[in-house]
């Protein structure tokens with residue numbers, strides 16, 4: 296602890312006491328959401344605001360010129376902070392990292408042939424998009440506009456193979472020289488804190504392979520910059536576009552920046568829109584002519600009035616940050632060492648029966664204690680001594696009772712969650728159909744967690760925070776006497792114990808329909824995903840192929856489905872009007888095969904590899920369900936091969 300304390304100019308506990316009164320009674324472990332502003336930053340900013348008159352930067356008055364000067368100065372200071380030479384880079388102020396991503400995306404849309412507008416000066420070019428699995432949702436969304444297709448790189452090795460020409464992409468075909476490409480990835484996963492290689496941009500640029508000439512790179516540094524020094528000193532190897540949010544470094548102001556390599560700025564300049572601030576002259580009566588600002592890139596991109604007060608606040612943020620912490624490298628050392636202690640502590644917690652308490656989602660390639668590969672962010676779930684999952688919502692509620700603040704859920708990182716939790720596409724879709732939504736409390740489905748608990752450290756995290764958190768997990772979740780439930784606050788539901796010990800088992804063979812209790816004394820197959828035949832089927836609309844939900848079709852809940860292993864059938868019972876109770880049986884081995892029609896309904900090309908439910912074509916089946924639900928629908932089945940083989944055999 297002594298060494299940690301000395302990494303800053305002043306002792307960390309002193310900094311905490313003086314600068315963060317709002318953290319006094321809480322253990323705040325969500326710095327990946329936002330870090331916290333120092334009191335001095337707010338005080339200095341308030342003095343600055345009170346002492347000066349700031350006018351709209353677009354005027355010529357002294358107050359306006361003051362704003363302009365200060366904004367220009369901050370632009371330079373921001374570049375300096377990231378060691379970027381102003382000769383080679385420009386800063387565009389945006390609302391947040393996501394707005395920066397969208398600005399880059401918009402530029403590529405403008406280049407794309409699918410958006411041919413009148414008066415296009417450049418010939419349109421199709422656009423391909425590649426992104427890494429660990430991307431934040433804000434990066435993933437760009438795939439929706441890439442007319443030439445997109446690719447999610449599922450592992451670093453795939454990126455390496457692609458850069459070295461061993462892996463072909465949608466871009467590799469004759470004529471691709473005229474196509475534009477964008478490759479985006481996060482410098483750090485916002486989910487598990489893994490840090491990705493930073494040399495990909497430079498290596499792609501150097502590559503002389505045919506498809507690589509027109510590929511630009513977009514680095515999402517939003518998570519990285521909180522506790523690491525982003526170094527853009529080598530403009531030859533730097534990404535073309537880098538986005539980040541300043542609140543993640545300083546806690547305030549709420550402002551984002553897009554840092555652009557000037558040699559790649561022409562991509563952004565293809566946009567046709569202009570607004571106040573980005574145009575020198577416009578005629579709009581009769582004759583439609585305009586002259587866009589021609590000098591500096593940011594002038595051409597920053598439409599409307601800049602958030603100039605926020606930009607002025609960056610001055611105070613930089614001053615105070617440097618005074619308190621010295622440098623990003625010191626923050627990196629401080630947080631890296633604390634994170635190692637936290638990681639070691641969490642991974643050493645054991646129940647009395649020897650079972651680990653925390654399942655930590657760490658990338659095998661990363662190592663706590665090594666800041667090149669791992670940030671001070673830990674994603675995990677807790678298991679009780681019988682292997683049952685503690686729901687993330689319960690974990691968060693209990694943490695809250697102990698004054699601990701953290702983040703749970705999917706944390707805006709779909710690829711990271713799917714791979715860490717080993718969730719296949721069909722399972723994610725099933726979870727969605729069952730009601731899993733960003734931020735809700737459906738914690739465990741089909742025997743797997745739907746999200747994670749994430750703790751993340753920041754510059755002002757101290758040893759007490761780590762100690763308090765470890766103490767909490769250990770006192771609350773470690774089963775020392777094999778009587779887990781007694782240690783937990785009453786009234787909070789926790790996952791049921793492991794299957795061997797429950798008195799009854801229930802499954803819902805058809806998603807959304809009534810649950811069915813497996814008859815006692817029946818042995819039942821347990822797969823790594825949960826109980827066999829659970830949620831293997833669903834109902835889909837005959838019109839659109841989309842799955843039905845119980846919200847729209849409450850009648851689903853009255854359908855009774857069961858599985859008869861002896862007879863090898865799925866049985867469904869429903870009350871049909873006029874006929875009364877009717878039973879339908881469908882062979883368990885009747886596996887519908889997909890038709891072209893079904894495929895056409897599946898949204899984007901990325902999803903084709905994810906299993907989707909396939910409808911049965913039998914009219915008997917569709918008539919039965921249509922009558923039972925009161926809407927044209929039929930039964931569909933998730934593809935058999937998407938179900939893992941029996942993992943543990945029968946009980």
Ligand SMILES: *Cc1c(COP(=O)(O)O)cnc(C)c1O
Pocket residue numbers: 327391392393394431433481483484485515516517518519540551
């Ligand atoms: C926080 C974060 C974002 C989004 O930042 P906004 O400020 O919400 O736009 C994007 N990517 C990563 C890696 C992040 O950590």
